[in-house]
Amino acid sequence: xxxxxxxxxxxxxxxxxxxxxxxxxxxxxxxxxxxxxxxxxxxxxxxxxxxxxxxxxxxxxxxxxxxxxxxxxxxxxxxxxxxxxxxxxxxxxxxxxxxxxxxxxxxxxxxxxxxxxxxxxxxxxxxxxxxxxxxxxxxxxxxxxxxxxxxxxxxxxxxxxxxxxxxxxxxxxxxxxxxxxxxxxxxxxxxxxxxxxxxxxxxxxxxxxxxxxxxxxxxxxxxxxxxxxxxxxxxxxxxxxxxxxxxxxxxxxxxxxxxxxxxxxxxxxxxxxxxxxxxxxxxxxxxxxxx
Ligand code: NAD
Numbered sequence: 280x281x282x283x284x285x286x287x288x289x290x291x292x293x294x295x296x297x298x299x300x301x302x303x304x305x306x307x308x309x310x311x312x313x314x315x316x317x318x319x320x321x322x323x324x325x326x327x328x329x330x331x332x333x334x335x336x337x338x339x340x341x342x343x344x345x346x347x348x349x350x351x352x353x354x355x356x357x358x359x360x361x362x363x364x365x366x367x368x369x370x371x372x373x374x375x376x377x378x379x380x381x382x383x384x385x386x387x388x389x390x391x392x393x394x395x396x397x398x399x400x401x402x403x404x405x406x407x408x409x410x411x412x413x414x415x416x417x418x419x420x421x422x423x424x425x426x427x428x429x430x431x432x433x434x435x436x437x438x439x440x441x442x443x444x445x446x447x448x449x450x451x452x453x454x455x456x457x458x459x460x461x462x463x464x465x466x467x468x469x470x471x472x473x474x475x476x477x478x479x480x481x482x483x484x485x486x487x488x489x490x491x492x493x494x495x496x497x498x499x500x501x502x503x504x505x506x507x508x509x510x511x512x513x514x515x516x517x518x519x520x521x522x523x524x525x526x527x528x529x530x531x532x533x534x535x536x537x538x539x540x541x542x543x544x545x546x547x548x549x550x551x552x553x554x555x556x557x558x559x560x561x562x563x564x565x566x567x568x569x570x
Contacts, residue, residue: 292545301558315570320349378568428459430555442467451494493532
Protein backbone atom coordinates (compact mmCIF):
# COMPACT_ATOMS: atom_id res chain seq x y z
CA UNK A 280 0.00 0.00 0.00
CA UNK A 281 2.80 2.41 0.95
CA UNK A 282 4.71 1.51 -2.21
CA UNK A 283 1.83 2.64 -4.40
CA UNK A 284 1.81 6.10 -2.84
CA UNK A 285 5.58 6.52 -3.01
CA UNK A 286 6.14 9.08 -5.80
CA UNK A 287 9.59 7.69 -6.60
CA UNK A 288 8.46 4.08 -6.93
CA UNK A 289 6.73 4.20 -10.27
CA UNK A 290 6.79 6.11 -13.54
CA UNK A 291 4.53 9.13 -13.86
CA UNK A 292 4.31 9.77 -17.61
CA UNK A 293 1.02 9.07 -19.32
CA UNK A 294 1.75 6.71 -22.20
CA UNK A 295 0.91 7.95 -25.71
CA UNK A 296 -0.63 4.74 -26.93
CA UNK A 297 0.21 4.51 -30.63
CA UNK A 298 -1.54 1.17 -31.01
CA UNK A 299 -4.83 2.51 -29.74
CA UNK A 300 -4.61 5.74 -31.75
CA UNK A 301 -3.77 3.69 -34.84
CA UNK A 302 -6.75 1.43 -34.18
CA UNK A 303 -9.07 4.44 -34.17
CA UNK A 304 -7.58 5.78 -37.41
CA UNK A 305 -7.94 2.37 -39.08
CA UNK A 306 -11.57 2.19 -38.04
CA UNK A 307 -12.31 5.56 -39.65
CA UNK A 308 -10.36 4.56 -42.76
CA UNK A 309 -12.37 1.31 -43.06
CA UNK A 310 -15.61 3.27 -42.83
CA UNK A 311 -14.51 5.75 -45.49
CA UNK A 312 -13.48 2.92 -47.80
CA UNK A 313 -16.78 1.10 -47.27
CA UNK A 314 -18.86 4.22 -47.86
CA UNK A 315 -16.67 5.59 -50.69
CA UNK A 316 -17.94 5.81 -54.23
CA UNK A 317 -14.74 4.53 -55.75
CA UNK A 318 -12.43 1.59 -55.16
CA UNK A 319 -9.39 2.46 -53.07
CA UNK A 320 -6.17 0.73 -53.98
CA UNK A 321 -2.53 0.99 -53.10
CA UNK A 322 0.11 -0.08 -55.61
CA UNK A 323 3.57 -0.75 -54.25
CA UNK A 324 6.79 -1.21 -56.19
CA UNK A 325 9.38 -3.56 -54.74
CA UNK A 326 12.65 -3.90 -56.64
CA UNK A 327 15.21 -6.43 -55.42
CA UNK A 328 15.32 -9.09 -52.73
CA UNK A 329 15.50 -7.18 -49.46
CA UNK A 330 14.08 -9.29 -46.62
CA UNK A 331 12.90 -6.30 -44.58
CA UNK A 332 11.05 -4.86 -47.57
CA UNK A 333 9.47 -8.28 -48.22
CA UNK A 334 8.15 -8.46 -44.65
CA UNK A 335 6.92 -4.87 -44.87
CA UNK A 336 5.06 -5.61 -48.13
CA UNK A 337 3.53 -8.76 -46.66
CA UNK A 338 2.27 -6.88 -43.59
CA UNK A 339 1.03 -4.07 -45.78
CA UNK A 340 -1.11 -6.45 -47.81
CA UNK A 341 -2.71 -7.74 -44.59
CA UNK A 342 -3.22 -4.25 -43.14
CA UNK A 343 -4.79 -2.97 -46.35
CA UNK A 344 -7.08 -6.01 -46.60
CA UNK A 345 -8.30 -5.41 -43.05
CA UNK A 346 -9.63 -1.96 -44.00
CA UNK A 347 -10.85 -2.88 -47.49
CA UNK A 348 -8.02 -1.30 -49.50
CA UNK A 349 -6.90 -3.32 -52.56
CA UNK A 350 -3.18 -3.96 -52.53
CA UNK A 351 -1.12 -4.65 -55.64
CA UNK A 352 2.58 -5.42 -55.38
CA UNK A 353 4.75 -4.89 -58.47
CA UNK A 354 7.99 -6.80 -58.16
CA UNK A 355 11.11 -6.06 -60.16
CA UNK A 356 14.35 -8.07 -60.04
CA UNK A 357 17.43 -6.91 -58.14
CA UNK A 358 19.02 -6.38 -61.57
CA UNK A 359 16.39 -3.73 -62.46
CA UNK A 360 17.86 -0.54 -63.90
CA UNK A 361 16.71 2.94 -62.89
CA UNK A 362 14.88 3.19 -66.24
CA UNK A 363 12.91 0.02 -65.50
CA UNK A 364 11.91 1.24 -62.04
CA UNK A 365 10.96 4.63 -63.48
CA UNK A 366 8.90 2.98 -66.25
CA UNK A 367 6.99 1.03 -63.62
CA UNK A 368 6.24 4.20 -61.65
CA UNK A 369 5.19 6.04 -64.85
CA UNK A 370 2.81 3.20 -65.77
CA UNK A 371 1.17 3.45 -62.32
CA UNK A 372 0.99 7.25 -62.59
CA UNK A 373 -0.89 6.92 -65.86
CA UNK A 374 -3.29 4.18 -64.76
CA UNK A 375 -6.54 5.83 -63.65
CA UNK A 376 -7.49 2.78 -61.55
CA UNK A 377 -4.39 3.29 -59.39
CA UNK A 378 -5.16 5.76 -56.61
CA UNK A 379 -2.05 5.44 -54.46
CA UNK A 380 1.60 4.56 -55.11
CA UNK A 381 4.54 3.78 -52.85
CA UNK A 382 8.04 2.55 -53.58
CA UNK A 383 9.70 0.17 -51.13
CA UNK A 384 13.24 0.92 -49.98
CA UNK A 385 16.00 -0.01 -50.33
CA UNK A 386 16.16 0.12 -54.11
CA UNK A 387 18.78 -1.89 -55.98
CA UNK A 388 22.34 -0.63 -56.27
CA UNK A 389 22.51 2.32 -58.67
CA UNK A 390 18.79 3.15 -58.48
CA UNK A 391 18.62 6.50 -56.76
CA UNK A 392 15.63 6.66 -54.41
CA UNK A 393 15.18 10.42 -54.66
CA UNK A 394 14.99 10.32 -58.44
CA UNK A 395 12.31 7.61 -58.34
CA UNK A 396 10.37 9.31 -55.54
CA UNK A 397 10.21 12.63 -57.37
CA UNK A 398 8.60 10.84 -60.31
CA UNK A 399 5.60 9.57 -58.30
CA UNK A 400 2.46 11.52 -59.23
CA UNK A 401 2.12 13.92 -56.30
CA UNK A 402 -1.62 13.21 -56.03
CA UNK A 403 -0.91 9.47 -55.57
CA UNK A 404 2.23 9.84 -53.42
CA UNK A 405 0.85 8.46 -50.16
CA UNK A 406 4.19 8.33 -48.38
CA UNK A 407 4.63 12.02 -49.10
CA UNK A 408 8.14 11.52 -50.47
CA UNK A 409 7.84 13.56 -53.65
CA UNK A 410 9.59 16.89 -52.95
CA UNK A 411 6.39 18.64 -54.08
CA UNK A 412 4.48 17.06 -51.21
CA UNK A 413 7.21 17.85 -48.72
CA UNK A 414 7.02 21.46 -49.95
CA UNK A 415 3.22 21.45 -49.60
CA UNK A 416 3.60 21.13 -45.85
CA UNK A 417 4.93 24.67 -45.70
CA UNK A 418 1.62 25.85 -47.14
CA UNK A 419 -0.36 23.90 -44.58
CA UNK A 420 -1.70 21.06 -46.71
CA UNK A 421 -1.72 18.04 -44.50
CA UNK A 422 -3.06 15.18 -46.56
CA UNK A 423 -0.02 13.69 -48.25
CA UNK A 424 2.52 14.55 -45.61
CA UNK A 425 5.32 12.02 -44.90
CA UNK A 426 3.63 9.40 -42.72
CA UNK A 427 6.06 9.32 -39.78
CA UNK A 428 6.02 13.10 -39.44
CA UNK A 429 2.23 13.14 -39.52
CA UNK A 430 2.10 10.26 -37.00
CA UNK A 431 4.40 12.11 -34.60
CA UNK A 432 2.39 15.32 -34.69
CA UNK A 433 -0.94 13.49 -34.31
CA UNK A 434 0.51 11.76 -31.25
CA UNK A 435 1.55 15.08 -29.74
CA UNK A 436 -1.91 16.52 -30.44
CA UNK A 437 -3.57 13.47 -28.89
CA UNK A 438 -2.27 14.63 -25.50
CA UNK A 439 -4.46 17.72 -25.75
CA UNK A 440 -1.51 20.14 -25.60
CA UNK A 441 -2.13 23.54 -27.19
CA UNK A 442 0.90 23.87 -29.46
CA UNK A 443 0.71 27.59 -30.16
CA UNK A 444 3.56 29.32 -28.35
CA UNK A 445 4.97 26.10 -26.91
CA UNK A 446 8.66 25.35 -27.20
CA UNK A 447 9.33 22.24 -29.30
CA UNK A 448 12.74 20.67 -29.77
CA UNK A 449 13.20 18.18 -32.60
CA UNK A 450 16.22 15.94 -32.39
CA UNK A 451 17.12 14.80 -35.91
CA UNK A 452 16.60 16.71 -39.14
CA UNK A 453 16.24 14.23 -42.01
CA UNK A 454 14.17 15.22 -45.03
CA UNK A 455 11.30 12.83 -44.43
CA UNK A 456 11.20 12.70 -40.63
CA UNK A 457 12.83 15.50 -38.57
CA UNK A 458 12.39 18.42 -40.97
CA UNK A 459 8.72 17.81 -41.81
CA UNK A 460 7.93 17.40 -38.10
CA UNK A 461 9.57 20.77 -37.44
CA UNK A 462 7.59 22.41 -40.24
CA UNK A 463 4.28 20.91 -39.06
CA UNK A 464 4.94 22.25 -35.57
CA UNK A 465 5.84 25.65 -37.02
CA UNK A 466 2.49 25.57 -38.85
CA UNK A 467 0.88 25.12 -35.44
CA UNK A 468 2.68 28.33 -34.38
CA UNK A 469 4.92 26.61 -31.88
CA UNK A 470 8.46 27.84 -31.25
CA UNK A 471 10.59 25.19 -32.93
CA UNK A 472 14.23 24.29 -32.48
CA UNK A 473 15.70 21.81 -34.95
CA UNK A 474 18.80 19.93 -33.84
CA UNK A 475 21.15 17.42 -35.47
CA UNK A 476 24.29 15.43 -34.74
CA UNK A 477 26.43 18.58 -34.82
CA UNK A 478 24.32 20.40 -32.23
CA UNK A 479 26.42 21.36 -29.21
CA UNK A 480 25.15 20.65 -25.72
CA UNK A 481 21.90 19.06 -26.87
CA UNK A 482 20.67 18.73 -23.29
CA UNK A 483 20.67 22.50 -22.71
CA UNK A 484 18.08 22.77 -25.51
CA UNK A 485 15.99 19.65 -24.82
CA UNK A 486 15.66 20.62 -21.15
CA UNK A 487 13.70 23.71 -22.20
CA UNK A 488 11.24 21.78 -24.39
CA UNK A 489 7.53 21.54 -23.65
CA UNK A 490 7.47 19.07 -26.54
CA UNK A 491 10.46 16.91 -27.33
CA UNK A 492 10.59 14.68 -30.41
CA UNK A 493 13.57 12.42 -30.93
CA UNK A 494 14.20 11.06 -34.42
CA UNK A 495 17.94 10.48 -34.39
CA UNK A 496 18.25 6.70 -34.45
CA UNK A 497 20.53 6.60 -31.39
CA UNK A 498 19.52 4.26 -28.56
CA UNK A 499 19.55 5.88 -25.13
CA UNK A 500 20.24 9.37 -26.51
CA UNK A 501 17.55 11.10 -24.45
CA UNK A 502 18.13 10.64 -20.74
CA UNK A 503 16.17 11.82 -17.72
CA UNK A 504 18.32 14.91 -17.12
CA UNK A 505 17.59 16.11 -20.68
CA UNK A 506 13.81 16.29 -20.18
CA UNK A 507 11.77 19.10 -18.67
CA UNK A 508 9.37 17.80 -16.02
CA UNK A 509 5.90 17.35 -17.49
CA UNK A 510 7.07 17.53 -21.12
CA UNK A 511 5.39 15.67 -23.97
CA UNK A 512 8.02 13.29 -25.37
CA UNK A 513 7.59 11.45 -28.66
CA UNK A 514 10.16 8.80 -29.52
CA UNK A 515 10.48 8.15 -33.26
CA UNK A 516 13.75 6.21 -33.10
CA UNK A 517 13.90 2.52 -33.96
CA UNK A 518 17.10 0.85 -32.82
CA UNK A 519 18.02 -2.81 -32.46
CA UNK A 520 20.09 -3.46 -29.33
CA UNK A 521 21.35 -6.51 -27.49
CA UNK A 522 19.25 -7.14 -24.38
CA UNK A 523 20.53 -8.45 -21.02
CA UNK A 524 19.37 -11.94 -22.08
CA UNK A 525 21.64 -11.81 -25.15
CA UNK A 526 18.66 -11.42 -27.48
CA UNK A 527 18.14 -8.49 -29.81
CA UNK A 528 15.27 -6.15 -29.05
CA UNK A 529 13.85 -2.93 -30.45
CA UNK A 530 14.20 0.32 -28.50
CA UNK A 531 13.76 4.00 -29.30
CA UNK A 532 16.08 6.96 -28.72
CA UNK A 533 14.64 7.65 -25.29
CA UNK A 534 15.85 5.89 -22.13
CA UNK A 535 12.26 4.92 -21.47
CA UNK A 536 12.21 3.92 -17.78
CA UNK A 537 14.06 6.95 -16.46
CA UNK A 538 12.40 9.49 -18.77
CA UNK A 539 8.97 8.12 -17.81
CA UNK A 540 9.71 9.36 -14.30
CA UNK A 541 9.85 13.02 -15.41
CA UNK A 542 7.90 13.35 -18.67
CA UNK A 543 4.19 14.21 -18.63
CA UNK A 544 3.43 12.08 -21.69
CA UNK A 545 5.72 9.60 -23.38
CA UNK A 546 5.36 7.37 -26.43
CA UNK A 547 6.80 3.85 -26.15
CA UNK A 548 8.88 1.90 -28.67
CA UNK A 549 7.55 -0.45 -29.90
CA UNK A 550 3.86 0.45 -29.85
CA UNK A 551 4.20 4.19 -30.43
CA UNK A 552 5.03 6.04 -33.64
CA UNK A 553 5.45 2.77 -35.60
CA UNK A 554 1.78 1.65 -35.67
CA UNK A 555 0.63 5.24 -36.15
CA UNK A 556 2.91 5.59 -39.19
CA UNK A 557 1.18 2.59 -40.80
CA UNK A 558 -2.21 4.10 -39.96
CA UNK A 559 -1.18 7.42 -41.55
CA UNK A 560 -0.25 5.60 -44.76
CA UNK A 561 -3.75 4.10 -44.86
CA UNK A 562 -5.30 7.48 -44.20
CA UNK A 563 -3.19 9.10 -46.90
CA UNK A 564 -4.35 6.31 -49.22
CA UNK A 565 -8.05 7.11 -48.73
CA UNK A 566 -7.26 10.82 -49.02
CA UNK A 567 -5.51 10.21 -52.35
CA UNK A 568 -8.52 8.28 -53.62
CA UNK A 569 -10.73 11.19 -52.57
CA UNK A 570 -13.21 9.07 -50.63
P1 NAD B 1 18.53 9.72 -40.62
O1 NAD B 1 19.73 8.90 -40.31
O2 NAD B 1 18.21 10.06 -42.03
O3 NAD B 1 18.63 11.09 -39.81
C1 NAD B 1 19.02 11.12 -38.47
C2 NAD B 1 19.06 12.55 -38.00
O4 NAD B 1 19.41 12.52 -36.62
C3 NAD B 1 20.10 13.41 -38.68
O5 NAD B 1 19.59 14.72 -38.88
C4 NAD B 1 21.27 13.44 -37.68
O6 NAD B 1 22.06 14.63 -37.77
C5 NAD B 1 20.52 13.37 -36.36
N1 NAD B 1 21.33 12.81 -35.28
C6 NAD B 1 22.03 11.65 -35.29
N2 NAD B 1 22.68 11.49 -34.12
C7 NAD B 1 22.36 12.56 -33.35
C8 NAD B 1 22.72 12.98 -32.05
N3 NAD B 1 23.57 12.25 -31.30
N4 NAD B 1 22.21 14.13 -31.58
C9 NAD B 1 21.37 14.87 -32.33
N5 NAD B 1 20.99 14.53 -33.59
C10 NAD B 1 21.49 13.39 -34.09
O7 NAD B 1 17.31 8.94 -39.94
P2 NAD B 1 15.72 9.05 -40.20
O8 NAD B 1 15.35 8.35 -41.46
O9 NAD B 1 15.28 10.46 -40.01
O10 NAD B 1 15.20 8.18 -38.98
C11 NAD B 1 15.47 8.55 -37.64
C12 NAD B 1 15.05 7.44 -36.71
O11 NAD B 1 13.65 7.27 -36.84
C13 NAD B 1 15.67 6.09 -37.02
O12 NAD B 1 15.86 5.38 -35.82
C14 NAD B 1 14.59 5.40 -37.85
O13 NAD B 1 14.67 3.98 -37.75
C15 NAD B 1 13.36 5.92 -37.18
N6 NAD B 1 12.17 5.91 -38.03
C16 NAD B 1 11.04 5.42 -37.47
C17 NAD B 1 9.88 5.35 -38.20
C18 NAD B 1 8.64 4.81 -37.56
O14 NAD B 1 7.70 4.47 -38.26
N7 NAD B 1 8.58 4.74 -36.23
C19 NAD B 1 9.88 5.78 -39.53
C20 NAD B 1 11.04 6.33 -40.07
C21 NAD B 1 12.19 6.39 -39.30
